Amino acid sequence: MQSVTLNDTQAIAIGAGILGTGGGGSTYLNRLRLDNELRASGKSLPIIRADDVPDDALVCAVGGMGAPTVSNEKLQEGREIMRAVRAMEAHLRQPMHAIIIGEIGGGNALGPLVAALQLGLPAVDGDSMGRAFPELQMDTFMIYGVAPSPFALADTQGNIAIFPRIGSAKQAEDFARSLTIEMGGSAALVMPVMSGAELKRSIIRDTLSLAKRIGENVLDCRARSIEPAETIATLCKGRILFTGKITDVERRTVQGFARGQLKIAPFHKGKPPPVLTGGPRGVGSTQVLQIDFQNENLIARLGDDVLCAVPDLITIVSLDDGEAIGTESLRYGLRVAVLGMPAPKELKSPEALAVVGPRTFGYDIDFCPLPGDLL
Amino acid sequence: MQSVTLNDTQAIAIGAGILGTGGGGSTYLNRLRLDNELRASGKSLPIIRADDVPDDALVCAVGGMGAPTVSNEKLQEGREIMRAVRAMEAHLRQPMHAIIIGEIGGGNALGPLVAALQLGLPAVDGDSMGRAFPELQMDTFMIYGVAPSPFALADTQGNIAIFPRIGSAKQAEDFARSLTIEMGGSAALVMPVMSGAELKRSIIRDTLSLAKRIGENVLDCRARSIEPAETIATLCKGRILFTGKITDVERRTVQGFARGQLKIAPFHKGKPPPVLTGGPRGVGSTQVLQIDFQNENLIARLGDDVLCAVPDLITIVSLDDGEAIGTESLRYGLRVAVLGMPAPKELKSPEALAVVGPRTFGYDIDFCPLPGDLL
Numbered sequence: 064m065q066s067v068t069l070n071d072t073q074a075i076a077i078g079a080g081i082l083g084t085g086g087g088g089s090t091y092l093n094r095l096r097l098d099n100e101l102r103a104s105g106k107s108l109p110i111i112r113a114d115d116v117p118d119d120a121l122v123c124a125v126g127g128m129g130a131p132t133v134s135n136e137k138l139q140e141g142r143e144i145m146r147a148v149r150a151m152e153a154h155l156r157q158p159m160h161a162i163i164i165g166e167i168g169g170g171n172a173l174g175p176l177v178a179a180l181q182l183g184l185p186a187v188d189g190d191s192m193g194r195a196f197p198e199l200q201m202d203t204f205m206i207y208g209v210a211p212s213p214f215a216l217a218d219t220q221g222n223i224a225i226f227p228r229i230g231s232a233k234q235a236e237d238f239a240r241s242l243t244i245e246m247g248g249s250a251a252l253v254m255p256v257m258s259g260a261e262l263k264r265s266i267i268r269d270t271l272s273l274a275k276r277i278g279e280n281v282l283d284c285r286a287r288s289i290e291p292a293e294t295i296a297t298l299c300k301g302r303i304l305f306t307g308k309i310t311d312v313e314r315r316t317v318q319g320f321a322r323g324q325l326k327i328a329p330f331h332k333g334k335p336p337p338v339l340t341g342g343p344r345g346v347g348s349t350q351v352l353q354i355d356f357q358n359e360n361l362i363a364r365l366g367d368d369v370l371c372a373v374p375d376l377i378t379i380v381s382l383d384d385g386e387a388i389g390t391e392s393l394r395y396g397l398r399v400a401v402l403g404m405p406a407p408k409e410l411k412s413p414e415a416l417a418v419v420g421p422r423t424f425g426y427d428i429d430f431c432p433l434p435g436d437l438l
Numbered sequence: 439m440q441s442v443t444l445n446d447t448q449a450i451a452i453g454a455g456i457l458g459t460g461g462g463g464s465t466y467l468n469r470l471r472l473d474n475e476l477r478a479s480g481k482s483l484p485i486i487r488a489d490d491v492p493d494d495a496l497v498c499a500v501g502g503m504g505a506p507t508v509s510n511e512k513l514q515e516g517r518e519i520m521r522a523v524r525a526m527e528a529h530l531r532q533p534m535h536a537i538i539i540g541e542i543g544g545g546n547a548l549g550p551l552v553a554a555l556q557l558g559l560p561a562v563d564g565d566s567m568g569r570a571f572p573e574l575q576m577d578t579f580m581i582y583g584v585a586p587s588p589f590a591l592a593d594t595q596g597n598i599a600i601f602p603r604i605g606s607a608k609q610a611e612d613f614a615r616s617l618t619i620e621m622g623g624s625a626a627l628v629m630p631v632m633s634g635a636e637l638k639r640s641i642i643r644d645t646l647s648l649a650k651r652i653g654e655n656v657l658d659c660r661a662r663s664i665e666p667a668e669t670i671a672t673l674c675k676g677r678i679l680f681t682g683k684i685t686d687v688e689r690r691t692v693q694g695f696a697r698g699q700l701k702i703a704p705f706h707k708g709k710p711p712p713v714l715t716g717g718p719r720g721v722g723s724t725q726v727l728q729i730d731f732q733n734e735n736l737i738a739r740l741g742d743d744v745l746c747a748v749p750d751l752i753t754i755v756s757l758d759d760g761e762a763i764g765t766e767s768l769r770y771g772l773r774v775a776v777l778g779m780p781a782p783k784e785l786k787s788p789e790a791l792a793v794v795g796p797r798t799f800g801y802d803i804d805f806c807p808l809p810g811d812l813l
Contacts, residue, residue: 150602154529223603224613227525230595238599238620245616 074278079172080387086359087169087195120160133248143251144178147217168195193407200232214254291385292400301404449653454547455762461734462544462570495535508623518626519553522592543570568782575607589629666760667775676779746778
């Protein structure tokens with residue numbers, strides 16, 4: 064992948080939605096922004112490989128912070144990330160070499176591309192989650208030792224905060240979350256700032272390409288009037304965990320997060336539908352599937368059986384067209400497939416599981432990974 | 439006043455307590471810190487006049503932010519302000535010329551002196567409140583047009599935040615308050631950063647000297663076994679509003695503030711005591727005095743009669759020794775005098791009253807000033 068053009072944005076948006084596991088924000092608004100920016104610039108956005116970044120170059124990961132329930136309704140001014148990057152460059156008296164996508168899931172895959180165009184910088188093919196996660200310490204940069212400071216936050220009003228010294232990534236999360244709430248529930252984030260050498264040590268490579276490939280496959284299914292869930296599952300080395308109808312959604316926006324729980328009932332009560340993919344316990348069940356989320360889907364359970372748990376990816380897609388349904392858009396009656404996809408290997412090391420495993424989110428279970436790796 | 443030595447700190451602490459109107463934090467801990475720092479340095483702290491600061495020199499006001507109920511129990515590491523100033527100098531790539539006391543009331547009069555010693559900088563005789571106020575926009579720098587950014591916050595753990603761009607002083611207050619709460623309820627603040635010209639346009643002069651003079655008078659009364667309230671009132675051009683015993687205190691630490699209400703009953707129910715000073719309605723009353731506070735005492739009322747309201751100073755002192763009683767130290771049974779003192783003239787202009795008048799604090803009354811000016 065050498066560049067992003069107007070022809071690529073729909074596919075990237077669909078793929079990023081699917082990698083978003085319910086979070087990362089809606090792709091709709093950020094895709095409109097990206098299209099506008101590409102049209103206005105009349106150019107494509109150059110995409111470079113992480114390994115092309117010189118060791119001593121300065122790069123920064125960027126994205127939007129806050130609850131997707133908020134960022135869908137409270138529109139951005141449009142240059143928040145750009146302003147935060149410029150403020151960081153001014154603070155450090157050093158220009159950035161490239162823009163890094165903080166999380167490839169949801170709208171957060173696209174916002175950094177908009178900012179890169181505005182800044183006249185290339186973006187790197189990769190990110191630090193391979194999905195979306197609710198908190199700042201939950202990325203491979205933090206897990207593999209990049210310093211959390213300096214970091215910057217910017218809001219829609221032009222206000223900017225820079226944290227030149229922070230003790231830990233969790234501390235950064237606490238400060239940034241509290242400020243994000245004060246900024247109205249959504250903010251632009253520049254974190255971390257790092258060298259090319261640090262980037263190469265800790266980034267998950269090629270996730271932008273993966274998002275695009277997923278989206279292209281979904282578009283192909285749509286063109287051929289095929290339900291895309293099976294294709295997505297295969298491409299992402301995962302499986303369909305469940306198909307059914309959403310029967311209950313409980314969602315609150317608390318402490319800056321969209322938290323809640325949903326229930327999905329199988330289509331044919333008492334008469335199991337045909338199993339769609341190789342043998343998972345969920346598909347064909349007569350039980351109701353329950354999914355808990357904190358911005359992102361965290362755990363999928365059938366009664367006491369855990370079908371899939373974080374950091375493996377749980378994504379809910381519309382059965383008809385394979386469009387990912389963000390946790391902020393869940394509602395009664397939607398006919399969905401629940402996909403389970405194995406996490407990238409970088410999220411499954413012991414040090415990663417200490418930060419993004421089920422116990423971090425309050426579930427007293429060991430992580431039983433789906434077979435394989437997303438990447 | 440040319441310098442602060444070990445011989446001055448007790449008087450300054452007493453005077454700052456009295457100017458604190460219940461807030462600004464306890465003077466006890468910061469006086470210990472100041473004494474330690476003076477002893478360790480073996481030098482006195484140079485005090486300069488605002489008019490001695492060159493127009494183009496850089497200065498910054500500093501202080502502690504948070505509820506005094508917190509800062510009394512959660513001890514500082516001791517170099518928070520110094521670290522915040524150093525971080526601001528590094529951010530701006532420019533050294534400070536002198537340290538400005540943000541608020542002369544309470545412990546916040548002394549913290550900046552400790553930091554000035556640590557930084558090897560002189561402090562200026564004056565401040566931006568002539569008392570203490572609960573919120574950041576309530577100072578003469580903000581009222582008279584100094585920019586609220588950049589500002590810096592630092593916590594006990596070594597974490598630092600710099601806000602290079604902020605839309606308004608109230609916005610700075612909201613961000614800083616929210617971060618202060620996240621920092622554990624108290625933090626060191628550097629705000630505003632300004633030129634000597636801006637300083638001279640907006641500072642309230644000579645308030646450090648006033649604090650020292652008040653303290654020296656109180657110490658003199660103590661030496662002569664005289665109740666100091668009358669002396670303080672005269673020196674501050676004010677009056678004794680009430681004397682009596684605290685009979686009720688309701689106090690909560692909410693949203694980063696110590697908020698509440700207290701009641702003071704007259705000593706001789708049904709038999710008015712002799713009037714101590716010229717004719718205020720409160721002294722000699724058989725009614726109970728009620729005072730509302732938000733970190734600082736805001737309004738003193740006898741039934742529907744307002745005896746004194748913000749920005750005029752309401753300070754509660756121990757009847758015996760004239761020691762100011764902070765809102766965090768109020769308790770049942772204390773025998774007290776309530777002093778009403780006119781605000782400095784800088785707080786009584788229309789633009790100042792729009793920010794520090796009774797209506798700002800939710801009281802639907804016009805400001806009826808006590809006669810005269812504190813300074």
